[in-house]
Amino acid sequence: MRALVIDDRDTNRLILLKFLAPWMVGDAASDGESGIEAFEAALQQGKPYQLICLDVMMPGMDGHEALAKIRRIEKDAQIPEQDQVKILMTTAVDSPNSINEATKLGADGYLVKPVRKTNLIEELEKLNLIPGGISA
Template sequence: MKFLIVDDDFDSRKLLQKILHKYGYCDIAVDGEEGVDAFRTALKEGAGYDLVCLDILMPNMDGQQALREIREIEKEFDVKAGEEAKIIMITGLDDSKEVHDAFFLGDATSYIVKPLRKQLLLDEIESLGLTLEERA
């Protein structure tokens, strides 16, 4: 399994990486621009991400814009319906407008409000149809 963690907060990135690394390979990006670049590069290399954890509030490019660009990149690369990356929007905001925009304007797969809890994240990932198996 391959993960992309996009968050401007060091502690959040570190926590996500700590939780996910035992289940697969984790790439890290510190803002939306870097996350979009990483996503495009992965598809160019034929090794797209299974899951993207995407913070909403970030400098340079916020998570909502990054989400829209990631979905456009998938269209450019003719990613088939149902094979798109699962994208979990992660934020400290419990804001219904942000939730609406993420799901209906950006086609997010899920939404989690910080503080992150390990079991909640793992349960959410599995509810999206991804099987988490610990790597050897």
């Protein structure tokens, strides 16, 4: 499985890549623009990501904008819903408005930062990206 972590902070990217390492081959991008480039390149190479962890607060293109763009690219490419990438938003504050907006834009879940390994595993289980029972 392949994952892409998009976050403007080095430490956040490193932590998530480390947590994901047992299950996924991880790539990272430090802003929305390069994240979208990586996403599109993976699609074009026939090696799409199964998971994107996407930071909400980033300078330049923020996470919501990047999320909308990724879903637009998938729609334009006519990717069936079951093959669309799972997107987990990572957010510094547990902000209901931000989470609602992300859900409307097509996010599959969210993680509050600092991300805890158990929360990440729970979300991956919910999305059927890893077998259930690991977080139990």
